[in-house]
Amino acid sequence: MNDMHLALHGVAIKKHAAAEAVAAAVGLTPARAAALLAEAAAGGRVVEAQNAYALTPAGRMILDNQYSRFYDALREDEAFIAAYERFERVNVELKQVITDWQTLDVGGQKVRNDHSNKDYDGKVLDRLGEVHERFEPVLAVLIRALPRLAVYRHKLERALEEAESGKLQWVSDAKLESYHTVWFEMHEDLLRVLGRVREE
Amino acid sequence: MAFELGQYTLAIDGTGLPDKQLIGGKAWSIARMRALGLSVPPAFVITARACSAYLEHGALPDGLDDELARGIAWLEEASGCTFGDGSRPLLVSVRSGAAISMPGMMDTVLNLGITDATEATLATATGDAHFARDTHRRFLDLYGRIVLKAVTPELDEQATAADWRKLIEDAAGAAVPADPRAQLLSAVQAVFESWNSRRARRYRQHHGIPDTLGTAVTVQAMVFGNLDDKSGTGVLFSRNPLSGERAPYGEYLARAQGEDVVSGKFTPQPLSTLATLLPDVHAELLAAAETLERENGDVQDIEFTVQAGRLYLLQTRAAKRAPAAAVRFAVDMAEEGRIDTATALSRVSAEQVRTLLSPRLAAGAAEAAECLARGEAACQGVGVGVVVTNTDEAERRALAGEAVVLARATTSPDDVHGMIACCAVVTEQGGATSHAAVVSRALGVACVVGCGDGSVTALEGRTVTVDGASGRIYAGALPVVAPDENADPHLAALTRWAEAAAPIEVRAEGGADIDLDAVEGGEDVERLPALLAGRASAQGGAIASDGGVRAALAAGIRTIVAAPRLPVLLAALEASREQ
Numbered sequence: 001m002n003d004m005h006l007a008l009h010g011v012a013i014k015k016h017a018a019a020e021a022v023a024a025a026v027g028l029t030p031a032r033a034a035a036l037l038a039e040a041a042a043g044g045r046v047v048e049a050q051n052a053y054a055l056t057p058a059g060r061m062i063l064d065n066q067y068s069r070f071y072d073a074l075r076e077d078e079a080f081i082a083a084y085e086r087f088e089r090v091n092v093e094l095k096q097v098i099t100d101w102q103t104l105d106v107g108g109q110k111v112r113n114d115h116s117n118k119d120y121d122g123k124v125l126d127r128l129g130e131v132h133e134r135f136e137p138v139l140a141v142l143i144r145a146l147p148r149l150a151v152y153r154h155k156l157e158r159a160l161e162e163a164e165s166g167k168l169q170w171v172s173d174a175k176l177e178s179y180h181t182v183w184f185e186m187h188e189d190l191l192r193v194l195g196r197v198r199e200e
Numbered sequence: 201m202a203f204e205l206g207q208y209t210l211a212i213d214g215t216g217l218p219d220k221q222l223i224g225g226k227a228w229s230i231a232r233m234r235a236l237g238l239s240v241p242p243a244f245v246i247t248a249r250a251c252s253a254y255l256e257h258g259a260l261p262d263g264l265d266d267e268l269a270r271g272i273a274w275l276e277e278a279s280g281c282t283f284g285d286g287s288r289p290l291l292v293s294v295r296s297g298a299a300i301s302m303p304g305m306m307d308t309v310l311n312l313g314i315t316d317a318t319e320a321t322l323a324t325a326t327g328d329a330h331f332a333r334d335t336h337r338r339f340l341d342l343y344g345r346i347v348l349k350a351v352t353p354e355l356d357e358q359a360t361a362a363d364w365r366k367l368i369e370d371a372a373g374a375a376v377p378a379d380p381r382a383q384l385l386s387a388v389q390a391v392f393e394s395w396n397s398r399r400a401r402r403y404r405q406h407h408g409i410p411d412t413l414g415t416a417v418t419v420q421a422m423v424f425g426n427l428d429d430k431s432g433t434g435v436l437f438s439r440n441p442l443s444g445e446r447a448p449y450g451e452y453l454a455r456a457q458g459e460d461v462v463s464g465k466f467t468p469q470p471l472s473t474l475a476t477l478l479p480d481v482h483a484e485l486l487a488a489a490e491t492l493e494r495e496n497g498d499v500q501d502i503e504f505t506v507q508a509g510r511l512y513l514l515q516t517r518a519a520k521r522a523p524a525a526a527v528r529f530a531v532d533m534a535e536e537g538r539i540d541t542a543t544a545l546s547r548v549s550a551e552q553v554r555t556l557l558s559p560r561l562a563a564g565a566a567e568a569a570e571c572l573a574r575g576e577a578a579c580q581g582v583g584v585g586v587v588v589t590n591t592d593e594a595e596r597r598a599l600a601g602e603a604v605v606l607a608r609a610t611t612s613p614d615d616v617h618g619m620i621a622c623c624a625v626v627t628e629q630g631g632a633t634s635h636a637a638v639v640s641r642a643l644g645v646a647c648v649v650g651c652g653d654g655s656v657t658a659l660e661g662r663t664v665t666v667d668g669a670s671g672r673i674y675a676g677a678l679p680v681v682a683p684d685e686n687a688d689p690h691l692a693a694l695t696r697w698a699e700a701a702a703p704i705e706v707r708a709e710g711g712a713d714i715d716l717d718a719v720e721g722g723e724d725v726e727r728l729p730a731l732l733a734g735r736a737s738a739q740g741g742a743i744a745s746d747g748g749v750r751a752a753l754a755a756g757i758r759t760i761v762a763a764p765r766l767p768v769l770l771a772a773l774e775a776s777r778e779q
Contacts, residue, residue, distance in 0.1 A: 016617050086351045095633035102641040103632075104520045107441045107449060110632070111522045112580055112641070116549040119301075120520060126303040129399045134351050164303065164399065165406060172642045174616050180638060184613055198612065 003028060005070060006148075007036035008045060008055065008063045012192065013185050016052040025185070027148045071193045074145060083141035084190055090135045091187060097127050098172050098180050115168055125163060128171065128179065132160055146193065155182040202231060206267035208250035211274045212243045222247045224297025224416035233513060236495065238488050241512050242278035243420035244271035246388055248298070251414030254392045260385070268384060271419060279421045284380045288325060289318035291335075291422040294384065296391040298415040300407075304399030305415060306391045307346045311339040311422060313380045316361055326426050331457070333357075338459070340364045340376060343383065347390045348372035384419070391417045423507040423514075426455050430478060430509040433458050436471065436485055438493040438500045441521045444528025444690075448486055458503065458514075474506075481511045492516050497539055498547075499529050523552040531690040534697075541697040548694060550746055550771040555580075556691075557764050561667055562679040569674040572659060573651040575626070577671035578637035581646035583624025584666075584677045587659040591618035598622050605666055607656040611636040619643060624666035626656045626673060640668075648673060685764040698769035703776050704753060708763040716741025725751060732757055744768050750775045 010022035010033065017025075023033035037053055040046045045059030055063065074080055101124045103110045104117070115121055136153075143149045159179040162170035172180040191198055202210045202218050210218060212227060214234030223231070227245040234240050246264070253261040272283050272290075281290035291313040296305040314322070314336050323332035337355050341364075344352040350372035355364045369375045377383050394400065395415050404411060425433035436450035451468035453460060454477060460466050475482040485504060488511075492500045501519035505512050521529060526548050534544035559582055585603030588594040591614065598604040598621035606622040608615060610629050619625050619639055624646040627636045631650055640647030646668035656673065665678040685691050699706075713735040716722030722731060722741030728751035732738055739761035742748040749771040752760055762768050 013613075015613050089354070090351060095638065098638050099633045102638065106520050106522045106525070107437060108451070109442055109522070110577070112555065114523070114549055114551040114555065116526075116552060117518075117520060119518070122301070122303065126305075126399075129303055130307065133398070134345070134349065138351055161402075164402065172638060174639045174642045175620070178642075180642070181613075184635065188613055198610075 003032065004036055004040065005063070005066050007033055008040060008059060008066075009189075009192065011037070011046055011053045011055055012060070012063060013189050016054055018051050019053065022053065025151060027151060067192055067195055071195075075194055077145055079141055080145040081194075083138050083145075084194060086138045087135070087142070087187075087190065090131060090138065091183075093131050094128075094135075094183060097124060097131055100124050101128070101171050121168070125171070129160060129164065132156065142190075149186070149189070152182060152186040152189075156186075202245075205244060205270040205274060206263065208247055208253075208261060208264055209267040209271050210245050210247060211271065212245060221299045221413070222249065222416065224248065224299055224418065225301055226295055226297035227416055227418045228297075228299075229516070230418070230420070233492075233516070236491055238491065238513055239484075239511050241421045241423050241514070242275050243418055244274060245297075246271075246417040246419070248414035248416045250388075251392045251395060251416070252412060254389070255395065255412075255414060260389060260392075264388075265381075265385060268388070268419075269381070272381070272384075275419070275421045281421070283313050284315065285317055285321075287321055289313060289321050291318070291322075292384070293418075293420050293422055294387040294391070295418050295420075296394060296415050297418050298395075298413065300409060302400055302403045302407075302409070304394060304397035304401075304403065306387075306394035307342075309339075309342050309346055309387050311335050312343075312383055312387060314339050315378070315380060319361070326424065328426060331426060334459075336361055337364060340368060343376055343387075344368035344372055347383075347387050348374050348376070388417050391415060423505045423512045425453075425457050425505040425507060426460075427508050429455065431505075431507050432456055432474070432477075433460070433505045434468065434471070434474065434503075436489055436502045436504060437519050438489040438502070439519075439525070439529060439532075441499070441501070441519050441525050444521070444525035444532070446532055448489060458505070478506065478509065481506055481509065484511050488513060494538065497533075497543070499525075499533075523555045526552050527556065527688075527690050527694060531693045535693075542701065545694065545698055545701060545770065545773055546777065548770060550749075550767040550774060553685075553691070553694075553764070553767045553770060557683050557685055557767070559680045559682045560669070561665070562681045565678040566667065566670070566672070566674065569665070569676065569678055571672050572662075572664060572675050573626070573648075573655040573673040575628075575648045575651035575655075575671050576631055576637075577668055578632060578634075578649045579640040579645060579647035580669045581624070581644070582665065582667055582669075582680050583622070583646040584663070584680065585623045586663050587626075587656070587661060588622075589657045589660050591615045594618040595621045605664055607659060608636070609653070609657060610634065611639065619645060624648075624668065626651060626666060628653050628655055628657065685766050691766055695766045695769065698766060698773060702769045702772045704749075704757065704769075704772045705759045706765045706768045706772075707759060707761050708765055710761055712737040712739040712759065712761045714738050716743055728752070729755055737761065744771075746771045746774070 006026040010026040014021050014025050019034040019037050020030045023030045041048050046053045102113055104113045159170045170178050172178050202212045205211055212231045217231050220228040223245045230240050230243050276282055281288040283290040291311045293310050295308040319332045319336045323329040341355055344350050352371050353367050365376055425431045432454040433456050434452035439446050440449040450471040452474040453468045499519040500516050502516045503514040530544035530547045533539045534541050585605040587605045587607045589607050594604045594606045595618045604622045605624045606618050607626045625636055625640045627649045628651050634649050637649050646666050648671045665674045717740030721727035725742045725747035732755035737759035738757050744762040753775050760768055
């Protein structure tokens with residue numbers, strides 16, 4: 001593993017993010033991430049626009065080829081693979097919870113949840129918390145094998161706690177690090193680490 | 201009074217209404233339905249006193265197992281079934297229930313009491329071995345997840361119960377007890393423990409609920425809708441939850457359990473099927489719906505099961521409703537004298553009215569148009585624009601002012617910046633829980649998913665109309681109209697009531713002291729306090745949003761100029777109720 005790989009990986013996960021967000025995602029200091037991204041930009045691996053970084057096609061190719069090298073051992077780690085497979089099972093439930101958060105089933109028809117039914121929202125939020133707690137020991141196994149994943153534990157807890165204190169946008173808002181945003185980034189991260197392809 | 205089975209347990213027999221603090225909301229609701237003379241499966245409750253004792257001493261109180269045995273004996277007598285064996289097995293549900301519902305409490309365990317022996321008798325009684333087997337599998341799965349708190353592996357339908365138990369034991373590090381009475385005791389203990397779960401503690405802290413209250417546990421006999429031809433299961437709404445029409449609306453599936461309806465394996469029939477098959481049950485059900493709606497002062501959504509010709513109500517709650525139904529329920533019930541106009545206004549949100557008045561395809565436009573693709577409707581709304589398949593290009597062109605429809609095989613976080621900028625998202629693969637669906641709903645962008653390989657990316661460069669409500673993509677730019685709030689009599693009635701109650705005047709036209717469209721930052725709710733200070737009236741910018749109305753009230757604005765008016769009036773009422 002080297003820091004440049006981490007910085008490029010952070011850009012791939014965070015998408016169009018500033019150096020600070022990339023740094024936080026992969027556990028680099030902001031200054032180190034900024035320096036690495038400036039170097040990567042000079043080398044044509046990333047482009048910067050309005051303080052947001054994106055991979056160039058060349059950068060993407062280089063990054064994609066590095067994973068198998070850096071995560072060789074992890075891809076053979078049975079405990080890690082087993083935990084990842086449990087993650088995929090929880091993922092199916094999580095996606096359903098998020099969908100139920102956004103839509104109401106009214107007499108068999110799906111309508112947009114406008115969050116006026118507090119009782120319903122409370123139940124869905126409760127299910128989100130329940131899925132979260134069941135996932136915690138699985139995440140602990142993943143973190144034991146790859147410590148930088150701890151950032152997701154922190155971010156998921158934060159999103160859950162914000163949502164539970166009544167800030168509903170922390171469940172699935174795409175424009176902030178909501179539960180779904182973080183969950184999806186974590187999924188993307190695991191897929192890259194293991195060299196797998198997401199299935200819809 | 202429900203009668204006491206011991207120091208900590210009460211049988212709910214409908215004779216009076218015990219204290220909600222003691223028996224919890226769920227048992228209280230069962231007791232209330234029984235007290236109203238409605239048919240509910242028999243139940244007993246372990247009171248919050250037992251939970252307090254457990255929390256104090258760290259162990260279940262002495263004699264609780266005897267009391268549970270008495271409770272089970274009472275359920276056996278009331279149901280004519282036996283627990284753990286017998287030709288008619290008694291299965292029970294176990295649910296947590298505090299006086300105030302809160303997150304983090306244990307979920308419901310269903311079908312407790314099924315064993316290898318009762319699976320066999322259930323198979324004989326229902327004539328459906330697959331059902332009995334599946335009931336067993338679902339019980340073990342729930343017990344593993346909820347009581348043993350494990351991420352249980354998929355329990356393969358072909359495997360044996362012994363295999364399932366082994367898988368759960370491996371995942372949980374603890375076995376499912378073989379004796380159903382031991383399972384019951386463990387489930388009760390798991391409910392008590394859930395009182396101190398992280399989320400429950402946080403919630404109580406946040407809402408100032410004492411930690412000492414404790415939770416009750418409700419144990420209720422399960423009923424079976426798949427016993428014979430006079431059995432079935434369904435849901436009933438006391439009024440139509442889609443249109444709001446004052447007519448019962450529901451579904452019924454003969455010879456089926458609730459899971460059959462949920463699983464989508466079977467198609468439920470309209471409620472008229474029940475009227476034909478079992479007219480007395482149908483009449484009793486409608487009468488029960490009427491009673492519950494009147495007593496609860498709101499439209500009810502009732503789950504029911506018919507077992508061997510006898511109706512059982514399983515659950516009733518305020519019905520979820522589509523925006524059109526929310527408006528009509530509120531106005532009709534106020535006009536019928538069931539609720540007052542203040543309650544009616546509190547039951548319709550500004551957002552629901554905005555949705556009702558949002559632009560849609562003009563009547564008849566779709567019929568004449570060419571449908572290019574269709575998929576699953578994932579997020580309502582209409583988007584008209586040119587199809588772009590490259591996300592970066594979509595964002596660039598949208599930011600330059602062009603209306604863009606983003607078409608992708610699937611979407612990933614790589615595409616979110618393009619989804620934010622475009623007017624509609626369409627995909628070829630994935631369903632209602634796919635990334636594209638979830639993110640589009642979060643953004644409020646019209647979205648159709650799963651249109652099929654090669655279907656929508658092939659439309660690159662064409663102008664299309666995406667109808668997120670029907671899941672169709674049409675050729676060309678179809679006419680789009682916004683409904684008129686004054687043309688609908690129900691909206692007009694709500695507007696009259698809202699005008700009388702709102703702390704602010706809302707006019708559709710005329711000038712104002714400040715036009716937020718004409719000043720810098722007028723679109724930003726955060727900047728409104730400064731911009732509105734010292735003004736008496738305002739229009740434009742973010743003024744008509746919920747946050748804008750709240751800022752206007754706080755700034756002492758007396759008149760808002762905006763159309764449509766009703767969402768602004770309702771937002772003002774919502775804001776004044778919150779204060």
